[in-house]
Amino acid sequence: MRGDRIAEAGWKGNADASIVRSFGMTSSDSDDASNGWEAVAADLVAGRSRTIGVATVRAWGRSLPAGSSVLDLGCGSGVPVSQTLMDDGLIVYGVDAAPTLIAAFRSRFPQATAACEPVESSRFFERTFDGVVAVGLMFLLSADVQRALIRRVAAALRPCGRFLFTAPVQRCTWADLQTGRESRSLGGEVYRALLEDAGFTLVGTDVDEGGNHYYDAERSRDADA
Numbered sequence: 281m282r283g284d285r286i287a288e289a290g291w292k293g294n295a296d297a298s299i300v301r302s303f304g305m306t307s308s309d310s311d312d313a314s315n316g317w318e319a320v321a322a323d324l325v326a327g328r329s330r331t332i333g334v335a336t337v338r339a340w341g342r343s344l345p346a347g348s349s350v351l352d353l354g355c356g357s358g359v360p361v362s363q364t365l366m367d368d369g370l371i372v373y374g375v376d377a378a379p380t381l382i383a384a385f386r387s388r389f390p391q392a393t394a395a396c397e398p399v400e401s402s403r404f405f406e407r408t409f410d411g412v413v414a415v416g417l418m419f420l421l422s423a424d425v426q427r428a429l430i431r432r433v434a435a436a437l438r439p440c441g442r443f444l445f446t447a448p449v450q451r452c453t454w455a456d457l458q459t460g461r462e463s464r465s466l467g468g469e470v471y472r473a474l475l476e477d478a479g480f481t482l483v484g485t486d487v488d489e490g491g492n493h494y495y496d497a498e499r500s501r502d503a504d505a
């Protein structure tokens with residue numbers, strides 16, 4: 281993977297990280313575990329780029345042992361992230377809080393295991409994985425939930441398991457162009473520290489064609505996560 285670069289974008293290269301807006305939350309917003317994605321699910325299914333991020337995810341998947349099991353958090357409809365991993369023979373388990381997107385995932389990949397539930401409360405199929413991937417998810421979550429999720433991902437990984445996720449390098453907030461919801465990046469330095477606290481080593485970073493920044497972390501062999 282390439283070295284660190286400044287990523288200006290959050291999701292699909294369409295978020296202006298320099299704009300900090302005020303965000304009005306309604307009670308229906310706070311009830312929606314998908315952080316606004318169920319309401320725009322059809323747009324994601326139809327409009328998600330089939331190519332952005334594929335090279336990064338493919339390279340990461342190919343660095344795992346053959347036949348590895350991978351948990352895709354915020355899997356959406358599974359295209360292109362889960363699809364790319366399955367095409368290389370990996371066993372993918374998907375979690376997403378949007379019912380419409382999990383229905384699309386199940387329709388496309390009937391052989392895969394999927395759960396419609398928030399990552400905050402998911403038990404991650406009560407098993408461990410060789411890899412966990414979260415593309416376009418982390419920055420949708422509150423700072424506290426992001427911190428807790430990094431620790432829970434460590435616990436869901438086997439020793440030397442890998443965690444690939446996206447979030448801008450800058451510490452920033454912005455309005456997601458598709459959902460209008462607030463997104464927030466804790467920033468590269470904080471992510472690195474949180475990963476280390478959870479027993480990970482940051483082993484690589486990458487930036488895809490859409491300007492999305494990837495963190496590739498490896499769980500320690502002997503981490504007590």
Ligand SMILES: C[S@@+](CC[C@H](N)C(=O)[O-])C[C@H]1O[C@@H](n2cnc3c(N)ncnc32)[C@H](O)[C@@H]1O
Nearest residue numbers: 314315317354355356376377378398399415416
């Ligand atoms: C930007 S989309 C990315 C989807 C997919 N990973 C991709 O690359 O196309 C974010 C996804 O995260 C899901 N999501 C948002 N908040 C979630 C949560 N708390 N728990 C589980 N899924 C969530 C949404 O439903 C949506 O499918």
